[in-house]
Amino acid sequence: xxxxxxxxxxxxxxxxxxxxxxxxxxxxxxxxxxxxxxxxxxxxxxxxxxxxxxxxxxxxxxxxxxxxxxxxxxxxxxxxxxxxxxxxxxxxxxxxxxxxxxxxxxxxxxxxxxxxxxxxxxxxxxxxxxxxxxxxxxxxxxxxxxxxxxxxxxxxxxxxxxxxxxxxxxxxxxxxxxxxxxxxxxxxxxxxxxxxxxxxxxxxxxxxxxxxxxxxxxxxxxxxxxxxxxxxxxxxxxxxxxxxxxxxxxxxxxxxxxxxxxxxxxxxxxxxxxxxxxxxxxxxxxxxxxxxxxxxxxxxxxxxxxxxxxxxxxxxxxxxxxxxxx
Numbered sequence: 001x002x003x004x005x006x007x008x009x010x011x012x013x014x015x016x017x018x019x020x021x022x023x024x025x026x027x028x029x030x031x032x033x034x035x036x037x038x039x040x041x042x043x044x045x046x047x048x049x050x051x052x053x054x055x056x057x058x059x060x061x062x063x064x065x066x067x068x069x070x071x072x073x074x075x076x077x078x079x080x081x082x083x084x085x086x087x088x089x090x091x092x093x094x095x096x097x098x099x100x101x102x103x104x105x106x107x108x109x110x111x112x113x114x115x116x117x118x119x120x121x122x123x124x125x126x127x128x129x130x131x132x133x134x135x136x137x138x139x140x141x142x143x144x145x146x147x148x149x150x151x152x153x154x155x156x157x158x159x160x161x162x163x164x165x166x167x168x169x170x171x172x173x174x175x176x177x178x179x180x181x182x183x184x185x186x187x188x189x190x191x192x193x194x195x196x197x198x199x200x201x202x203x204x205x206x207x208x209x210x211x212x213x214x215x216x217x218x219x220x221x222x223x224x225x226x227x228x229x230x231x232x233x234x235x236x237x238x239x240x241x242x243x244x245x246x247x248x249x250x251x252x253x254x255x256x257x258x259x260x261x262x263x264x265x266x267x268x269x270x271x272x273x274x275x276x277x278x279x280x281x282x283x284x285x286x287x288x289x290x291x292x293x294x295x296x297x298x299x300x301x302x303x304x305x306x307x308x309x310x311x312x313x314x315x316x317x318x319x320x321x322x323x324x325x326x
Contacts, residue, residue, distance in 0.1 A: 008313065012306040017069075019302050020295060024065050027291045034093045034289045054080040055093055057291075068295070089299075090292030094284075099296040103278065107300070109179045110277035112189065113269065114262035116197040118255075121204035126251065128205070129212025130244070136217055144209055151206035160199045160272035167195060177273035200269045204258065211254065215247035222246065249316060256312035257305065264301025 035052045036043065043051075052058040056067065056078060067076060071088035078084060081091050089099035132144040167174045178192040219225060220243050228238045265279030274280070278297050285293040 005310065005314065008310045012303075012310065015306060016299060016302050020069070020299060021065065023295055023298050024061070024068075024291070027289065027294065028061050032289045034291065054078070056090070068292075089296040092293045093290045094288050094293075099292045102281070102293065103296050103300060106277050106281050108181065109275055110263060110265055110270070110279065112179065112182065112193055113196055113200065113266055113275065113277060114259060116190075116193055117200040117204065117266075118259055118262065120197050121201035121208055122255070124201070125205040125208025126212050129209040130216055132209065132213040133216030133220065134239070141213070145213070148206035148209040151202050152210070154203060156199060156203065156268045157272045159202060160196070160269065163195055163199050164273075177275060179275055179277075196269055196273050196275065199272075200262075200266060208251065208254075211251055212247065215250055216243060219243045219247040252315070253312050256308040260305035260308035261301070263304035263308075265297060 035048055035055055035057060039048050039051045049058070057064060059067070068090060070076065071084060071086065071090065073086055075086040076084045076088045076090070078091065081096070084090070084098065087100065089103070091098055092102060095102075128144050128148075132141040135141045164176065168176050174195050175191045177195050180188040180192050182189045222243075225238060225243050225246075228242050229235075233241075265277060265282055267279035267283060269275070270277045270279035271283060278300060282294065282297040282301075284290070285297060
């Protein structure tokens with residue numbers, strides 16, 4: 001297990017290095033010049049050269065990338081900002097604020113959105129899928145399958161606007177989407193994120209319902225499940241001790257990917273509800289050619305996905321006894 005974790009960690013480091021290099025190259029190929037944008041309307045060649053130097057983009061691309069990469073481990077010196085301690089992700093081209101501090105400020109919003117919606121769609125998605133598998137071919141199964149198919153085809157930005165109009169503006173049942181730190185007021189924190197949780201979890205619930213149902217139906221027909229039934233074990237014991245554990249492996253794998261993606265920034269949801277998280281931050285970084293901010297968000301998103309993939313692979317053997325990691 002230790003060798004497996006070391007191998008996966010080294011592989012993750014290589015993947016993140018490749019991702020950061022690709023984003024750097026794509027940004028360099030963009031037609032907009034961040035130095036000219038920061039320079040303003042009245043910009044002389046001398047001023048433009050000074051701005052490039054202050055932003056750290058006067059050097060060739062390989063030198064820029066090396067300086068940025070080195071700053072992650074030993075820090076970096078800036079002409080205008082002074083020393084940036086490690087891990088240094090640089091300074092935003094737009095607001096001149098440290099990238100790391102901006103990401104840390106926005107990260108609680110994204111974490112709250114990801115964890116809250118995950119709890120909702122896991123409970124309802126897996127629960128409904130298990131019931132549909134037990135009642136295979138009956139009315140409940142048909143209703144759940146049809147509802148999940150319809151919900152999975154919906155778009156977050158459409159459902160979000162409709163839910164806000166109906167539940168907030170017309171019926172006044174829920175609060176308008178906003179973020180309040182959990183440490184300040186837990187009740188207000190949950191109330192402000194309830195609508196985004198419900199909207200974001202709608203599509204995921206549909207996907208997990210269909211996935212759980214298909215996995216449970218397949219597992220219930222396995223030989224070891226039929227053998228457990230033949231031995232006289234109760235239906236509940238067979239269902240939860242054998243069938244459920246065997247069906248959860250692929251679901252846990254997908255959940256690791258989904259949660260990592262959500263922690264990297266639920267872009268559409270945050271944009272729909274104007275939540276100041278990593279998703280909305282990345283959109284603004286792309287639109288303004290803010291390379292340091294974009295690289296920082298991309299690294300956080302990549303790290304979240306890679307870390308959860310490693311965790312999922314590590315716990316696989318605990319969920320499914322048929323799986324063993326060498």
